[in-house]
Amino acid sequence: MKQNLIADYLSCILFRITGFFTCFLPFNISLFMGRRLGDLIYIFDRKHRVVACANIRKTVAEGGDWRAATRITRKAYQAFGQNLIEISFIPRINKPYLEKYINIVNKDNIEAAFKRGKGVIFLAVHAGDWELSNIICANLGFPFILFVRDQGFPRLNRLLNSYRLKQGAKIIYKQAGPRQLIETVNKNQAIGMTMDQGGRHGELVKFFGREASMSTGAVKLALKYDCSIIPTFYTRVKGPYIKVILDQVYTVSRSGEAQKDLRDNLQRLAGIYEKYIRLYPHEYLWTYKIWKYGKERELLILSDGKTGHLRQSESAAKLIIQQLAGRGIKTNLSIQEVRSRESRQGLISFKPDIIISAGSSISALNYRLARQSQAKSIVLMRPSNLSLKKFDLVIIPEHDNPPARKNVVVTSGALNLIDADYLKEKSERLKRSGFIKSALSPLCIGVLIGGNSKGFSISGRLISTVICEIKRSAEELNADILLSTSRRTSPEVEQVIKNELGGYGRCKLLVISNEHNNPDVVGAILGFSSIVISSPESISMVSEAASAGKYVMVF
Structure with missing residues (x-):
């Protein structure tokens, strides 16, 4: 509250001082100062700048190029600075000014709209100098009512309203305006309203996909009282020269179903404005979260190519998708492997709202992409060379001794996808694949062999000893053996495994991952087996085995 009060005082004083000095300066000089003001705001307003740049990259930047988005963002801030300066011109605007500097395209549409006799709504979005646009409409020779809402800055509101009233505009406040709006359209008068930024109480329609x-408000009014709507858009040609584009008169369509009519008409109008914004992207106010209230989210998993890391990420994604579904939000999941330079360049085509990655090697990429896209960033395992504060959520196993932070979740093991449905699905898919040599015994021993990692190695001698014990147990229990290595398994260990189990009758499944892998193997082994034996170096592999609800031994 105190911050708003200070901002209100400062804004009011700034506008009065600006108005005083611009009285003595040529319009072009004043607008040059406005562009420089926009540059300053661009530099210091990081919070809104990154939102604007992310919005532009997702919509009008060619190919989602970040540099193109940055250029448009800078230009948009310069246009905004000019618009701020131009507000101080309002007391000086008169008919000669309008005739010299304002070019109204399709002006005949105004007469056509009034001829219907049902009132006219000049409908706009937050693009161009919307304050100046109100004054332009108020000087076109017909009664013009401006529908406004209180912005929480009473002194600045009073100053702007004094400008509006001096130029012939009448004002209706949103807080007490419905009756006055109805009276206005019944008198076949004009109202100025905006359509975008509907907030939590607005209607959801597609806007840039x-x-x-x-x-x-405008469409509801038109549906009830059959008002004419003129979609308007404002763009600066050069300096003080403004082009006002009046689209063709829009009359609402009706199907008899109120909610459908509202949504369909809003959708068609949104399409009209989307067309103009694509033509003049620097004119739109991009600094708000356009899709905040939408019921769709784009979730991107970044994969470093390690199966265990990918399964952890997929597990986190599954939990998030379930939570969002409970709030009525649909989630579209994409997975992108980023091991090569070409695959990283391919990230430009993604427009994520949430990014998940596992493994320290790609945590920095997660952070950069999330920052560029204004997406929520989630990392599993401790990120390398980056503060945990840079991420929205960090999920770290307890054995990594994570610090106590608000954005850190500690798990007993590694997240995984293992549940009864997952095990059943993977088991059935592997059966159909032909990997399993013959019918399985009621009792199976699953074996998961990893490989060397930092501070740990598996020798051929150790594996030979382990396999001998497993074979002895299989004979005693009348059990089959199902074994898979990982990509990290060394050639030495792989050779020992092939020598020991390649021709062994009870080994019904032998998968050497570096030779022929199958994404269903680990889930199927866990599903078929009653006993699971795992090497100890991978928390992901051990956690999956434990989550399967089987007897687990780690050597």
Whole structure:
């Protein structure tokens, strides 16, 4: 509250001082100062700048290019700076000013709209200098009512309203305006309203391919009282020269179903504005979270190519998708492997809202992409060379001794996808694949062999000893053996395994991952086996075995 009060005082003083000085300066000089003001805001307003740049990259930047998005963002801030300066011009605007500097395209549409006799809504979005646009409409020779809402800055509101009233505009406040709006359209007068930024109470329609909340007031009014709507868009040609584009008169369509009519008409109007924003992207106010209230999310998993890491990420994604589904939000999941330079360059095509990665080697990439896309960043395992504060959520196993932080979740083991349905699905798929040599015994021993890692190694001698014990147990228990190595398994260990089990009758499944892998193997082994034996170096592998609900031994 105190911050708003200070901002209100400062804004009001700034506008008055700016208005005083611009009275003595040529318009071009004043607008040059406005562009420099926009550059300053661009530099210091990091919070909104990154939101704007992310929005632009997801919509109008060619190919989602980050550099193109940055250029448009900078230009948009310069346009915004000019618009701020231009507000101080309002007391000086008169008919000669309008005739010289304002070019109204399709002006005949105004007469056509009034001829219907049902009132006219000049509908806009937050693009161009919308304050100046109100004054332009108020000087076109017909009664014009401006529908406004209190912005929480009373002194600044009073100053702006004094500018509006001096130029002939009448004001209706949103807090007490429905009756006055109805009276206005019944008198066949004009109202100025905006459509975007509907907030939590708006209607969701597609805007640049994703659901965004739009204000419903104008369309509801038109549906009830058959008003004409003129979609308007404003763009600066050069200096003080403004082009006002009046789209063709829009009359609402009706099907008899109120909610459908509201949504369909809003969707068509959103398409009109999307067309103009694509033509003049620097004019739109990109600094708010356009799709915040949408019911769709894009979730991207970054994979370093390690199966265990990918399964952990998929497990986290599954939990998030379930939580969002409970709130009525649909999640679209994408997975991108980022081991090569070419695959990393391919990330430009993704527009994620949430990014998940596992493994320290790609945590920095997660952070950079999340920052560029204004996405939520989630990492599993401790990230390398980056503070945990840089991520929205960090999931770390207890054995890594994670610090106590608000954004850190500690797990007993590694997240995984293992549940009864997962085991059943993987088992059935592996059966159909032909990997299993013959019918399995009721009792199976599953064996998961990893490989060397930092501070740990598996020798051929150790594996030979372990396999001898497993074969002895299989004979005693009348059990079959199902074994898989990993990509980390050394050639020496692989050779020992092939020598020991390659021709052994009870070994019904032998998968050397570096030779022929199958994504269903580990899940199927866990599903078929009653006993699981695992090497100890991979928390992911051991956690999966433990989550399967089988007897687990680690050597």
